[in-house]
Amino acid sequence: MQLFRRLYIAVLLVSVTVVAAFGQKTPRAHNFVYNDSTVIQIANNYTLNLDVNYQPYDIRLPFNDQHYRVYGKRLAISVFRMKELLDNGGYSIGGSFRDTLPEDAHVFETATMYYQASRNGKDETGWMPVANAGWYTDTFISNLNRNIEFWPQRGRKLFDSELENGDSISVRFRQREDAPFLTLHFRKEDALETPPFLMLVIDNQRSNATLTEFIHEVYQKQLALGGKLSEFSRFYEDWPGGRDKLMTGQKKIPSDAKFALVFRPRNDIPHDSAFEYRLMESGDNNTAWRKTGNVVIVAGLKPGTNYQLEVRYADRRQHVFRKQFAVARNWYQAPWFIISMAVVLTLLAVMTFLWTRNRRRKRLQEAQRVKVKALYTQLNPHFLFNALGSIQGLLNEGEVEKANHYLSGFGGLLRNTLQNGERDSISLDQELKHLQSYIRLEQLRQPFDFTLEVAPGVNLAAIDMLPLLFQPIVENAVKHGFRGKGEPLALRISVRAEGADLLVEIADNGKGFDASRSAEGKGLRLTADRIALFNQAERRKKVRLQLESGQSGTTAYFTFKNWLDD
Numbered sequence: 001m002q003l004f005r006r007l008y009i010a011v012l013l014v015s016v017t018v019v020a021a022f023g024q025k026t027p028r029a030h031n032f033v034y035n036d037s038t039v040i041q042i043a044n045n046y047t048l049n050l051d052v053n054y055q056p057y058d059i060r061l062p063f064n065d066q067h068y069r070v071y072g073k074r075l076a077i078s079v080f081r082m083k084e085l086l087d088n089g090g091y092s093i094g095g096s097f098r099d100t101l102p103e104d105a106h107v108f109e110t111a112t113m114y115y116q117a118s119r120n121g122k123d124e125t126g127w128m129p130v131a132n133a134g135w136y137t138d139t140f141i142s143n144l145n146r147n148i149e150f151w152p153q154r155g156r157k158l159f160d161s162e163l164e165n166g167d168s169i170s171v172r173f174r175q176r177e178d179a180p181f182l183t184l185h186f187r188k189e190d191a192l193e194t195p196p197f198l199m200l201v202i203d204n205q206r207s208n209a210t211l212t213e214f215i216h217e218v219y220q221k222q223l224a225l226g227g228k229l230s231e232f233s234r235f236y237e238d239w240p241g242g243r244d245k246l247m248t249g250q251k252k253i254p255s256d257a258k259f260a261l262v263f264r265p266r267n268d269i270p271h272d273s274a275f276e277y278r279l280m281e282s283g284d285n286n287t288a289w290r291k292t293g294n295v296v297i298v299a300g301l302k303p304g305t306n307y308q309l310e311v312r313y314a315d316r317r318q319h320v321f322r323k324q325f326a327v328a329r330n331w332y333q334a335p336w337f338i339i340s341m342a343v344v345l346t347l348l349a350v351m352t353f354l355w356t357r358n359r360r361r362k363r364l365q366e367a368q369r370v371k372v373k374a375l376y377t378q379l380n381p382h383f384l385f386n387a388l389g390s391i392q393g394l395l396n397e398g399e400v401e402k403a404n405h406y407l408s409g410f411g412g413l414l415r416n417t418l419q420n421g422e423r424d425s426i427s428l429d430q431e432l433k434h435l436q437s438y439i440r441l442e443q444l445r446q447p448f449d450f451t452l453e454v455a456p457g458v459n460l461a462a463i464d465m466l467p468l469l470f471q472p473i474v475e476n477a478v479k480h481g482f483r484g485k486g487e488p489l490a491l492r493i494s495v496r497a498e499g500a501d502l503l504v505e506i507a508d509n510g511k512g513f514d515a516s517r518s519a520e521g522k523g524l525r526l527t528a529d530r531i532a533l534f535n536q537a538e539r540r541k542k543v544r545l546q547l548e549s550g551q552s553g554t555t556a557y558f559t560f561k562n563w564l565d566d
Helices: 002-021 082-087 102-108 211-225 227-235 335-396 400-420 428-445 471-480 515-520 522-537
Strands: 029-034 038-044 047-049 066-070 074-081 095-098 113-119 135-142 149-162 168-175 182-188 198-203 259-263 275-281 290-292 295-298 306-313 316-326 449-454 490-498 501-508 542-550 553-561
Touching: 029 047, 038 082, 038 182, 074 082, 074 113, 074 182, 082 149, 102 168, 113 149, 149 168, 198 211, 198 227, 211 295, 259 306, 275 295, 295 306, 335 522, 400 428, 428 449, 428 471, 428 490, 471 490, 471 501, 471 522, 471 553, 522 542
Parallel strands: 029 095, 066 182, 449 490
Antiparallel strands: 029 038, 038 074, 047 066, 074 149, 113 168, 135 149, 168 182, 198 259, 259 295, 275 290, 275 306, 306 316, 490 501, 501 553, 542 553
């Protein structure tokens, strides 16, 4: 909003100079070609030099021809003494070419200077002495410090004529009979063949004003300006439109901004429909054009949106005034807020994912425990049946003492089995000791060789293991390995590490079986189910069981993946 307020103030400051300038009978825009003694003045309501962009511009002999595009209907060429201007208020110019070199001063001597003018290639005057041109008095109006003063300035009028659109005027200057040292070329253009000219901008002073209230404020301001709007129109009547010079700041406007753009009116066609406009979002060329007068009101802007306002004459649609501007984002549309929210939402999503995954894992683990306990309820009777069968075999063979030893050891073994069944894991050391207790009992019934091999560096007490995981494999080796064989049974358990993996092998030299039908055995099926439940609940640790069996015996390979990472 401050941007528009400054623009509005700037327009009012310009209007002070404009009001003063209306009192002059000559056109209101001046360009100079001069040195320290003489000024050649070009007067037109709007003059544009086509050769250079920056003025004042220093020149020296030989001078290049100068080319101007003029839009005012009247062109006047005059000569003044510089002292005359400086002694009577000074001067105000729109552009100038100056020669400050002493060696070039002779061409500015008015006593021996001649001029000649032509229109559209035809001479309007012959070569005339400047000294013979008629005197006339111009009025310079100074409004320095708001004190308006009128200063008469006396000079010689060389050329003063009304121009038609398309007219070409050339004015040449020379000293005596010398070749021309300066030629000025002018071409009259029509300001209506350019985009509409923006005279001023009125913005809303109250951010909370409704659109209806703002339109009323614009109307009141136009009434307050009164005759000044007419003076603006007269002053700018010949100015070409083009780039928006009143709203070119880089600052973004607030979303509650409302402003009115006042263009130079047209009096040659119906005023209320002389213009067309459209307000496009981010270059949407499909926006429809709307009829309007010379005041275009912009309101209802969306935060964080880029706009382009286009205005044209209803009867000259090829010439379009364009104004691009951006509306500031709301605080919640700012990049810092969006990035912060993205970070927060990402963190929430990650936390939700981790929480959900952890909850799911706990549910799986709980389900595993329930199922494992259910398997234990099946495994324990299987173990009891095999143990009782061994005791019965000793009794039938008359080995009462061995049966008593077996029964005594069986009580401790059964107690450990029931205790371990309540746990999710025990140490590998405990598991192997439990197996050794069972094997010693079975050796009472029928002797066989047993070997436990633990590789160096494997800390059995520090490694967790699933309780009774190896029990069904050992039971199968002891119960079924003797049948049909005359040689004694040899059972071997080996434990070793391979990287982060733990490898356990249980091998016997029994008669073997069809490994493809191992799932038909109760104990092996329960073991496979326990492994499947464990692998389903765990993300990193996995258990693999591979059975190989033949006439030379049976080997169970347990691979515990990532088991030693902890």
